[in-house]
Amino acid sequence: QKVDVTLLMVHSQDHLMSAMTIRRLADEIIDLYQQVHAQK
Template structure:
């Protein structure tokens, strides 16, 4: 559940960062991107713990919940990365 929670928080922060950038609030947008990155780091730590446990021979059941968590995490990373690019493009557009 931690991967889902932190992934969801990261995605929300990244989406809000784009909203702020569209309004010209780039400092707020950058802060929200930092929040998104921090949440992704938390999710990644949980994922890494699961991978390390499996490498030690501790089996993790691959359930629908686990698949959903991984999907949520990857989606959040993509949204954060795209938000960074969109914010930079927005800055350039405003400065034209």
């Protein structure tokens, strides 16, 4: 089955990938904060 790739689909995928990247970055920052806080 052929799926037409539209500009809207590409834009949506870009937003999704950006959100996933930011979420991963936030998880890393939280993890680093917890490690620093545990050393005090």
